[in-house]
Amino acid sequence: MRTTRFFLAATLAGLAACSGDSPTASVPPIDNPNPNLTELTCTVTTVTGATSCAPTGGGRRVIYGTQGKDVRLNSFNVHYDQITQLFTFDVTVTNLRPEAIGTRDGVHLDPKGVRIYFGSGPTVTAGLGVVLVLNPDGSDLFLLGLRPYYQYPQVLQPGETSIAKGWAFLVPITVQSFTFNLYVSTEVDQTP
Numbered sequence: 173m174r175t176t177r178f179f180l181a182a183t184l185a186g187l188a189a190c191s192g193d194s195p196t197a198s199v200p201p202i203d204n205p206n207p208n209l210t211e212l213t214c215t216v217t218t219v220t221g222a223t224s225c226a227p228t229g230g231g232r233r234v235i236y237g238t239q240g241k242d243v244r245l246n247s248f249n250v251h252y253d254q255i256t257q258l259f260t261f262d263v264t265v266t267n268l269r270p271e272a273i274g275t276r277d278g279v280h281l282d283p284k285g286v287r288i289y290f291g292s293g294p295t296v297t298a299g300l301g302v303v304l305v306l307n308p309d310g311s312d313l314f315l316l317g318l319r320p321y322y323q324y325p326q327v328l329q330p331g332e333t334s335i336a337k338g339w340a341f342l343v344p345i346t347v348q349s350f351t352f353n354l355y356v357s358t359e360v361d362q363t364p
Contacts, residue, residue: 215297217349218252218259242268243356245288246333252343258306259343262336263288267328271361275327278361285325286334286358289314293352294341301344314357321357 243265250261265286272278274286289312294303308320324334343350 214354215349215351216259216294218343218347243273243286244268245354245356247339248336254345257342257344259341260338262338263322264336265324265328265334265356267330267332269360270330271363272330273328273358273360274324275361276359278363279327281325281327282359284357284359285323286328286356287312287321287323289319289321289355289357291315291319291353291355294350295352296347297349297351299344299346299348301347303344303347303350304342306340306342307338314355 246264246266247261252259265288267273274282276282287309290305290308291314294305296303305320309323311318311320313319314321322337322339324337326334328334341350
């Protein structure tokens with residue numbers, strides 16, 4: 173049995189304020205065996221609730237030498253309350269890989285499950301104020317710093333989608349847009 177931990181930049185899709193629709197995007201196939209990380213920058217426009225994500229500097233999304241599909245993050249129930257200044261949405265993780273994730277052996281849950289780390293941010297890009305992540309599951313040393321993360325404590329078989337988890341940001345009404353960078357960290361079962 174061989175176990176590999178992979179890190180990849182993740183696309184947070186569907187953060188548009190739409191009724192009933194939940195558009196999705198996936199991480200494209202990887203063809204670069206370089207084990208360096210490439211972060212993904214997500215931009216949120218608070219007035220419309222729209223979010224777009226793209227690799228920082230136009231780079232490729234890279235994981236540790238693995239080729240193929242990886243994961244998809246889906247968001248829905250997007251809401252911004254100007255009175256409480258809470259920007260909230262639910263996020264699920266779908267495993268697009270041909271093997272289980274969140275596990276070392278394909279069956280038993282790894283203690284860290286699937287974690288989505290904030291590489292940097294949130295950073296205000298238009299308007300004034302400070303945006304805070306309100307409800308992360310914890311913080312951990314990641315990318316040479318203490319980073320908040322959301323954890324999905326599930327083994328996800330190929331094609332399986334996680335339970336939904338609520339994400340929340342404190343966003344002053346004086347902020348028009350902000351960005352943040354995400355990475356997914358998980359064990360991948362590669363039992364021969």
